[in-house]
Amino acid sequence: MSKIxxxxxxxxxxxxxxxxxxxxxxxxxxxxxxxEGVAKAESEVPDLILMDxxxxxxxxxxxxxxxxxxxxxxxxxxIGLSAHAMKDDETRARQxxxxxxxxxxxxxxxxxxxxxxxxxxxxxx
Numbered sequence: 001m002s003k004i005x006x007x008x009x010x011x012x013x014x015x016x017x018x019x020x021x022x023x024x025x026x027x028x029x030x031x032x033x034x035x036e037g038v039a040k041a042e043s044e045v046p047d048l049i050l051m052d053x054x055x056x057x058x059x060x061x062x063x064x065x066x067x068x069x070x071x072x073x074x075x076x077x078x079i080g081l082s083a084h085a086m087k088d089d090e091t092r093a094r095q096x097x098x099x100x101x102x103x104x105x106x107x108x109x110x111x112x113x114x115x116x117x118x119x120x121x122x123x124x125x
Contacts, residue, residue: 004021004026004050005031005041009052033056034058037051048115049076051079052104064080083104
């Protein structure tokens with residue numbers, strides 16, 4: 001079972017995503033801001049991270065940069081999530097180290113496809 005870290009400050013979004021991912025067969029851990037997301041990426045070593053980009057304490061762009069800068073977490077795929085559908089947001093997310101990008105509200109079938117594609121690219125340990 002793959003473990004997904006959801007970094008999302010909105011409790012309703014976090015709960016909805018978590019429940020739907022668990023029903024899809026994933027183990028889920030969560031964090032409510034970027035700093036906690038970086039810490040959980042290190043302690044939990046998830047298989048993939050869903051990173052809201054507009055977060056308190058430390059935004060998702062900076063949290064992703066820090067995760068990708070550390071040897072132990074650099075290979076964890078990150079999907080940046082944003083309620084803004086601007087092309088600049090996707091470009092900025094990818095420049096921060098996100099492996100993919102999706103918009104909110106989340107369209108679950110599309111997001112699950114992106115999750116599976118990234119998980120299938122990961123080398124086996």
